[in-house]
Amino acid sequence: MSDGGLSTRRLDVGVTRCAAWAAAMLVSVLVGGCSSDETETVAVPPEDSCRYALDGVCDEPRNCAFGSDSTDCDQACAEDYTPAIAAACDFDEPEPEPPLDDPGSHGSGGPGGIWDGVLQARGPSGPNEQVNRYYRIYVPPGYDPEKPTPLLYVMGGFRVHYWSLAGDTEFNRLADLNNFIVAYLQAQWVEYGQFGWLFNWWTYRQEFSPSEWSECPDLDYLQQLSAELKGLYNIDRTRIFASGHSRGGAMSAIFAFELPQLIAGMLPTSGFFTPNDYTARIAELNPARKVSAVIIHGTADPDVPVSESDALHDTLLATGHLDWEQVLYLRIPGATHSWQPQYHQQAWTFLSERPLPLELAAP
Secondary structure, three states: OOEOOEOHHHHHOOEEHHHHHHHHHHOOOOOOOOOHHHOOEEOOOOOOOOOOOOOOOOOOOOOOOOOOOHHHHHHHHHHOOOHHHHHHHHHHOOOOOOOOOOOEOOOOOOOOEEEEEEEEEEEOOEEEEEEEEEEEEEEOOOOOOOOOEEEEEEEOOOOOOHHHHHHHHOHHHHHHHHOOEEEEEOOEEEEOHHHOEEEEOOOOHHHOOOOOHHHOHHHHHHHHHHHHHHHHOOEEEEEEEEEEEOHHHHHHHHHHHHOOOOOOEEEEEOOOOOOOOHHHHHHHOOOOOOOEEEEEEEOOOOOOOOHHHHHHHHHHHHOOOOOOOOEEEEEEOOOOOOOOHHHHHHHHHHHHOOOOOHHHOOO
16 A cells, blocks of 8 residues: 555554564574664664665565565565565555454453443533442453454442342353353442432433433443443444343333444343333334343332333334344243343343344444
8 A cells, every 4th residue: 555655554663673683584584683672663764765675676674674675575575475575575564454344343452350440420410520430340261352242231220239240140150151241330329318328320310410311320421431341342332232130120221222322232120111201211212223122020029010021011012112023021920029140141142143233333
């Protein structure tokens, strides 16, 4: 490639003296040792500046520095590639562009295992209020930064700390088996009336200002975290899912419908959707974008009645947001108000087979 007669690769990439020596060794040219203080980056010389340039022979790196016998080496690499000029050809090879259908975010590489983080996001009083929001990340041992990797957001219920979520859900084990990253989200720590200080998801519009769903503080939290994780890891932008229990289950639906460019599907367990009028909100939204869903609820739930998930399921179908192929409703006889990890593999398989169309996925 060229720009005004100069190779763009040659302009963007420097060569270290040590790297040049290593390349020369590939063609059996001994130029001496290389110490640690010789690895500073040096400028790439102009094209065809070598005294042996334009003689019809690629003289890099035997007699010419990388990038200084460009015309001869470009022609040799195109017409008569041999091991003797491999280093020169590799130096001149442009960086491959990601294919157009590549869903990966191509993050630079984040920490492995389990780690905790904090970020700043808007608070309930409006955009001018910034608060700390916390999260815990689990990266499975099989994570490969070269491969786009799905991501699952997990939210606990009212007053639940994220410390208990891995054990309650068994999602770490599921991530090991299916190779996806898990982000355990922390609701905001607030003083909440008669209950005192606790962790609370902003699932009711009257609890934040302005009282529009687009202004929900948790949406800003998720967007900030999404950008952070996409920069750290190679996230599959078409396979990001939101799961939650109880109030966290309600929030998983809010995430899916308010941020359809980020969330491919939802997994609410024992969630509620009518007390905060969210089924009415779903009916108002344009159903053109199909959001996949696995809904889990026990028929003996004493805290959030199973009729809440019935209402969500019926609303999704009646409004055209889903059809029968995009929703799985696990209505469990006798189950109470708890996560149901025995169904999570089935839920994950269902959701991961229904990705977000790439053209709709946020960068």
